[in-house]
Amino acid sequence: MHDCIFSAHCVEQICDKSCPTYTETSYLLERNNISLSNPVFNTAVQDLDRVISILNQSSGKFKVIVGDDTSAIAMLVTYCAICNNWQGSRLQCNVYNLKFSNHVDAIQKSWNYKNSPEALEYEQIWSQTAKILIISNLDFVQFKDFQAQTLLNIIHNRKDGGLTTILVIPDPDKLIGSGSFFQRMKILFEGSIMRW
Numbered sequence: 001m002h003d004c005i006f007s008a009h010c011v012e013q014i015c016d017k018s019c020p021t022y023t024e025t026s027y028l029l030e031r032n033n034i035s036l037s038n039p040v041f042n043t044a045v046q047d048l049d050r051v052i053s054i055l056n057q058s059s060g061k062f063k064v065i066v067g068d069d070t071s072a073i074a075m076l077v078t079y080c081a082i083c084n085n086w087q088g089s090r091l092q093c094n095v096y097n098l099k100f101s102n103h104v105d106a107i108q109k110s111w112n113y114k115n116s117p118e119a120l121e122y123e124q125i126w127s128q129t130a131k132i133l134i135i136s137n138l139d140f141v142q143f144k145d146f147q148a149q150t151l152l153n154i155i156h157n158r159k160d161g162g163l164t165t166i167l168v169i170p171d172p173d174k175l176i177g178s179g180s181f182f183q184r185m186k187i188l189f190e191g192s193i194m195r196w
Contacts, residue, residue, distance in 0.1 A: 003026075003036055004021070004026070005036075005083070021086070023091070024086045024087070024089050024090075024091060025086045027091050027093075028086055028089065028095055031093050031096065032078050032082070032095065032097045039072070040079040043079075048080060051076055051080040052080055055080060055084060058164050058166055060164055061165075061192075062155055062159055062165045062166075062167070063167070063192050064166075064167045064168075064189045064192045064194065065077070065166060065167070065168045065169070065196055066169055066171055066172070066196060068196070070139055070168045070170055071137070074134050074137075077097075077168065078096075078097040081095040081132045081134065085131060085132060093122075093125075094131040094132070095130060095131065095132045095134075096126040096132075096133055097134040097136055098123065098126070098135045098136070099137040100136065101138065101139075102137065103120075103127075104141065104146070104147050104150055106119070106120045127154055128158070130163070131163060133158060133163065133165045133166070134166045134168060135151070135154070135165065135166070135168070136167075136168045138167070138168075138175065139169070141176070141177075143175065143179075143182045143185065144177065144182070147177070148177060148181035148182045148184070151185060152181060152188065155167075155188065167192075172186055172189055172190075172193075
């Protein structure tokens, strides 16, 4: 079976795509927009080991990964988290990569509707309940009080629940913003930074 991430280790003669491994990993990859042509599948072993180490250090905590190619780093962390946490997920989104700029845009657009769009509702559920939440796409967000407070609320609610939250950002000095919530956000980041 060529579209299963564990096909190299499968012992089945014929795959009918009904095993839990295939079903649960495929579900999580799809939720996180990771196709089988994604570069994460060609990652060097030492980089995979590095990410697994970061995930182990981050278990139940809030951590910030600072690096240059934030999108690629977030995708790799998401992929490794799926590989380590798919088992027993029972088709629940227990690993989720929240693309923050898209998320706040969707929230602001939803103010014009009576009901929130279904995709936004699912994003909000997954950002609250995922065992591991990777938050990315902060590079081009102009942080004002709404954006900073939204991010702080997600982080604090997850901390209270003992869930793992990993933020992937460029150097904090490159983040653009103003206001008291923006300053609080940057102070929160300081004690949790790991350099890529």
